[in-house]
Amino acid sequence: MLKVKNEGLLNFFIRAFNSIGFFIIIPLLSIWLIDVKDLDIGKASIIVASFTFMSKAGSAFVGGIINKLGLKNSLIVGLFGSALILLLMTYSNNYLMLMLLVITLGIFISLYNISLKTHISMYEESKRLSSYALLNIAVNVGSAIGPLLGGIILDWNPNYLLMIGMYNYIFAGIISLLLPKVQLNRGKSISFIEFIRYGKDNSSLKVFINFTLFTSIFWFLYIQIFTTFPIVFSDGFTGKTIGILFTVNAVTVICTQGIFPRIQSYLSKKMWYSIAFILITISFFILWFAPNITYVVVAIILFSISEVIWVPTIDSDLVSNRGGLSSSWAFGIAGVVWGLGESLGGFIGLNIYNYFNSHTFLLLSLLSTCILTLYLITSKLKVNY
Numbered sequence: 450m451l452k453v454k455n456e457g458l459l460n461f462f463i464r465a466f467n468s469i470g471f472f473i474i475i476p477l478l479s480i481w482l483i484d485v486k487d488l489d490i491g492k493a494s495i496i497v498a499s500f501t502f503m504s505k506a507g508s509a510f511v512g513g514i515i516n517k518l519g520l521k522n523s524l525i526v527g528l529f530g531s532a533l534i535l536l537l538m539t540y541s542n543n544y545l546m547l548m549l550l551v552i553t554l555g556i557f558i559s560l561y562n563i564s565l566k567t568h569i570s571m572y573e574e575s576k577r578l579s580s581y582a583l584l585n586i587a588v589n590v591g592s593a594i595g596p597l598l599g600g601i602i603l604d605w606n607p608n609y610l611l612m613i614g615m616y617n618y619i620f621a622g623i624i625s626l627l628l629p630k631v632q633l634n635r636g637k638s639i640s641f642i643e644f645i646r647y648g649k650d651n652s653s654l655k656v657f658i659n660f661t662l663f664t665s666i667f668w669f670l671y672i673q674i675f676t677t678f679p680i681v682f683s684d685g686f687t688g689k690t691i692g693i694l695f696t697v698n699a700v701t702v703i704c705t706q707g708i709f710p711r712i713q714s715y716l717s718k719k720m721w722y723s724i725a726f727i728l729i730t731i732s733f734f735i736l737w738f739a740p741n742i743t744y745v746v747v748a749i750i751l752f753s754i755s756e757v758i759w760v761p762t763i764d765s766d767l768v769s770n771r772g773g774l775s776s777s778w779a780f781g782i783a784g785v786v787w788g789l790g791e792s793l794g795g796f797i798g799l800n801i802y803n804y805f806n807s808h809t810f811l812l813l814s815l816l817s818t819c820i821l822t823l824y825l826i827t828s829k830l831k832v833n834y
Contacts, residue, residue: 457580459628460565461587463621467528467561468591470617473599474535477610482547485607492544496551503555505788508781511560516775520568521630527561528622535615539608563780568628570768570776577768579710581761586706593699596692653772660770661783664763665790666820670729672791673813674698674752677798678736681809685740694749701753709757718766719828721758726821728755733814737807 474481478500482493515523534554541547569580602610679691686694713721728751735748771779802809 461583463624464584464587465590466617466621468588469595470614472591472595473614477599481610500551500555503552504558506785507556507559508784511563520564524561524564524625527557528618530557532615532618535611539611566780567776578765581764582706582710585760586703589699589702593696656770661786665786667759668787668790669794672794673798676795697749698753701750706757725755725759730814730817733810737810
């Protein structure tokens with residue numbers, strides 16, 4: 450077997466290809482179900498909601514699987530399993546079967562996501578942050594290329610949409626075969642059930658819970674751009690323009706993510722988290738105060754820079770705040786909490802729009818300001834974040 454020494458580069462290409470496959474499908478899944486599978490909007494929305502939920506909640510089920518199979522095997526199973534499910538979905542026309550397949554796909558996606566993050570968690574701290582930053586760049590490569598490629602395929606022949614996504618997962622799976630086999634240190638790590646049983650008698654459980662709840666706030670705010678923003682600006686901007694703005698977000702992250710690990714040591718983690726909150730707040734305020742294309746681009750860029758700061762930082766800090774919990778279980782449980790943060794954020798954001806319309810982002814900026822204020826007050830406590 451060919452051996453490649455640069456694991457970070459391999460992880461990057463694995464993440465890039467699976468992200469392209471993921472983003473080819475996700476924005477267009479409901480359209481594909483309606484046009485190709487001839488489902489009504491109600492059934493299509495249930496399938497999409499089930500998939501979205503399981504791609505997050507599935508994280509709770511994979512920690513034990515990863516500990517049994519090992520990191521590399523779990524990653525390979527997750528990637529090739531996702532490819533197989535996409536192939537089966539292409540040829541399945543039964544509603545219940547499609548529902549079962551998307552639920553299974555969500556679990557496979559959680560499996561490879563947690564495996565890849567757990568693999569990186571075993572690096573030393575200095576290398577870990579840069580690796581998570583590189584992973585975030587790869588995700589944004591996928592989010593920049595995937596929807597564009599998916600749109601082209603949908604216009605050309607929608608029957609091939611999931612097949613093209615499948616090929617990207619296969620490419621990612623082939624690359625994962627080149628990764629070295631990493632042995633999980635089971636001697637020092639425990640399962641989530643054991644962690645609760647023994648952690649309740651010390652501070653480790655409290656630290657882990659507090660950290661996951663705190664970092665879910667970022668996902669709560671993050672989802673506002675991807676669910677609330679398109680609805681708020683749908684009257685003023687075309688779908689193409691909104692799509693270009695998402696590309697601006699992805700390109701900004703790609704161009705700036707490599708800078709953050711080099712300057713991260715100049716400020717404390719609390720300061721970086723505060724800066725991220727400030728940038729999010731300013732971007733939300735601009736979206737309300739000056740909703741024209743020039744200022745909206747500025748707001749998206751500021752929001753993207755905040756993403757450059759907090760996404761790799763919370764991944765890296767989760768490892769430091771997991772206590773005796775194994776990394777696979779830590780990322781699995783945190784993924785569920787973060788997913789709940791996203792779900793709650795989307796629900797609240799859309800309901801704010803339902804009642805306040807054009808003032809939505811003013812209220813979201815005020816909410817973000819309150820969160821920042823509370824964080825600055827509580828950051829005086831002796832915590833690791």
